Amino acid sequence: MTETAQADRVPAFRRGTKFRFDTVRAAWVVLGPERAFLPDEQAVEVLKLVDGARSLGAIAEDLCARFNAPTDLVMADVAALLQDLADKGVMTW
Amino acid sequence: MVNLPDPPMSLLLELTHRCPLQCPYCSNPLKLERAGAELSTDEWVSVLDQAAALGVLQVHFSGGEPMARPDLPDLVRHAASLGLYSNLITSAVLLNPRTLAALADAGLDHVQISFQDADAEGADRIGNYAGGHAKKLAAAELVRDAGLALTLNFVVHRHNIARVPQMIAMGEAFGAGRIEIANVQYYGWGLLNRAALLPTRAELDACTAAVFAARERLRGTMVIDYVVPDYYAAEPKGCMGGWARRFVNISPAGRVLPCHAAETLPAFAWPSIREETLADIWNHSEPFARYRGTHWMPEPCKSCDRREIDWGGCRCQAFALTGDAGRTDPACELAPDHAIMAEAAQEAEAPPPAFVYRRVGANLGVMA
Numbered sequence: 001m002t003e004t005a006q007a008d009r010v011p012a013f014r015r016g017t018k019f020r021f022d023t024v025r026a027a028w029v030v031l032g033p034e035r036a037f038l039p040d041e042q043a044v045e046v047l048k049l050v051d052g053a054r055s056l057g058a059i060a061e062d063l064c065a066r067f068n069a070p071t072d073l074v075m076a077d078v079a080a081l082l083q084d085l086a087d088k089g090v091m092t093w
Numbered sequence: 094m095v096n097l098p099d100p101p102m103s104l105l106l107e108l109t110h111r112c113p114l115q116c117p118y119c120s121n122p123l124k125l126e127r128a129g130a131e132l133s134t135d136e137w138v139s140v141l142d143q144a145a146a147l148g149v150l151q152v153h154f155s156g157g158e159p160m161a162r163p164d165l166p167d168l169v170r171h172a173a174s175l176g177l178y179s180n181l182i183t184s185a186v187l188l189n190p191r192t193l194a195a196l197a198d199a200g201l202d203h204v205q206i207s208f209q210d211a212d213a214e215g216a217d218r219i220g221n222y223a224g225g226h227a228k229k230l231a232a233a234e235l236v237r238d239a240g241l242a243l244t245l246n247f248v249v250h251r252h253n254i255a256r257v258p259q260m261i262a263m264g265e266a267f268g269a270g271r272i273e274i275a276n277v278q279y280y281g282w283g284l285l286n287r288a289a290l291l292p293t294r295a296e297l298d299a300c301t302a303a304v305f306a307a308r309e310r311l312r313g314t315m316v317i318d319y320v321v322p323d324y325y326a327a328e329p330k331g332c333m334g335g336w337a338r339r340f341v342n343i344s345p346a347g348r349v350l351p352c353h354a355a356e357t358l359p360a361f362a363w364p365s366i367r368e369e370t371l372a373d374i375w376n377h378s379e380p381f382a383r384y385r386g387t388h389w390m391p392e393p394c395k396s397c398d399r400r401e402i403d404w405g406g407c408r409c410q411a412f413a414l415t416g417d418a419g420r421t422d423p424a425c426e427l428a429p430d431h432a433i434m435a436e437a438a439q440e441a442e443a444p445p446p447a448f449v450y451r452r453v454g455a456n457l458g459v460m461a
């Protein structure tokens with residue numbers, strides 16, 4: 001896939017998946033059938049930006065601006081994270 | 094100050110043991126609870142309140158057949174109001190447009206429908222329920238069309254393991270996000286029927302190959318969760334993520350258990366939600382503490398570097414096969430009792446005996 005095509009892809013949570021803040025653990029959790037896990041801090045920042053409309057490119061741009069990191073590095077990291085979650089059945093993209 | 098254990102993630106409610114089907118591997122205990130002993134709606138509501146406060150994130154409504162309880166939609170609604178993720182584990186033979194609409198409206202997140210086989214003849218024989226398979230197919234369509242997330246669950250054994258490719262194809266045809274291909278777990282009814290159910294090594298290997306190939310092909314489209322029978326594994330499963338670490342189960346009469354098979358263990362006085370709070374039971378009860386973590390472990394687990402991965406395997410299996418719940422799970426090839434597994438696998442080479450179907454008062458005496 002070309003880099004632009006990749007940047008245009010739009011991640012979304014899959015039907016039956018929830019991402020919410022748990023007050024008991026004071027942590028964000030991802031919930032699905034037979035899955036419940038606490039994503040790490042970096043993943044939480046990415047997942048907060050997933051709304052079914054924002055593209056990978058837009059998500060990466062937002063993160064780069066806030067964390068002052070180089071775009072292609074962030075893009076690659078975020079793409080890898082989303083692919084991993086897609087393989088686990090948590091996201092589509 | 095005492096260190097409290099981490100809160101449970103997941104709660105399974107056996108709302109009832111009543112079920113129209115009679116699967117010979119049912120995970121319910123041999124001694125089924127009668128309807129009169131079941132918790133009331135108010136009692137289940139209180140369980141949900143307590144669970145959410147304790148830190149439970151997911152609730153599985155199960156049974157028996159949970160849809161046999163007319164108050165199921167009320168309980169789902171209450172769970173949703175507490176932010177709990179709700180999953181219905183059902184045989185789906187009681188699911189119709191009206192009952193599904195009530196559940197969807199109540200905020201149900203996910204439905205898991207069990208199929209006994211990929212074809213009607215085999216499925217209806219295994220569940221001992223004529224016409225069941227056709228009802229399930231219709232139900233799965235309703236769930237999909239209602240826009241709810243759907244998992245198809247297949248419990249596999251020697252009578253249907255050859256049709257695993259067709260089971261996967263069913264999942265694809267339904268557009269299911271996830272299917273489960275789960276070999277029978279041999280406790281309770283499954284253990285009683287082991288000689289009728291355990292596949293041969295060759296049958297299992299063919300099944301595993303089919304699952305792995307399909308996983309590769311369906312990456313990103315459909316997740317296939319796969320459970321092998323311990324009898325052919327080199328290492329045990331990390332059962333329930335370890336005893337009383339992530340999971341809690343409540344029986345129809347309100348007994349609180351660290352796993353659904355735990356009632357098979359003697360020498361435990363299981364706490365009741367009618368007498369104690371869920372938090373007290375989880376944090377302080379002796380049965381929950383007994384095998385939690387690694388303090389109880391004998392060798393070879395005690396000094397094994399997998400002890401915090403599989404937690405020494407399954408306590409119920411250790412008891413069922415060795416008579417001592419505190420031994421290393423015989424499924425582990427390092428276990429002193431591992432030879433038991435190979436002996437059992439021998440049974441799979443002989444012709445299968447008849448099923449002992451799961452029902453109240455089944456004639457267990459002749460089989461035992």
Ligand code: SF4
Pocket residue numbers: 112113114115116118119120121156157158184207220451
């Ligand atoms: S395993 Fe079969 S008999 Fe047991 S509760 Fe499920 S559908 Fe009913």
Ligand code: SF4
Pocket residue numbers: 328329393394395397398399400401403404405406421422425426427428
């Ligand atoms: S010895 Fe115990 S901890 Fe090690 S792999 Fe076997 S069961 Fe697991």
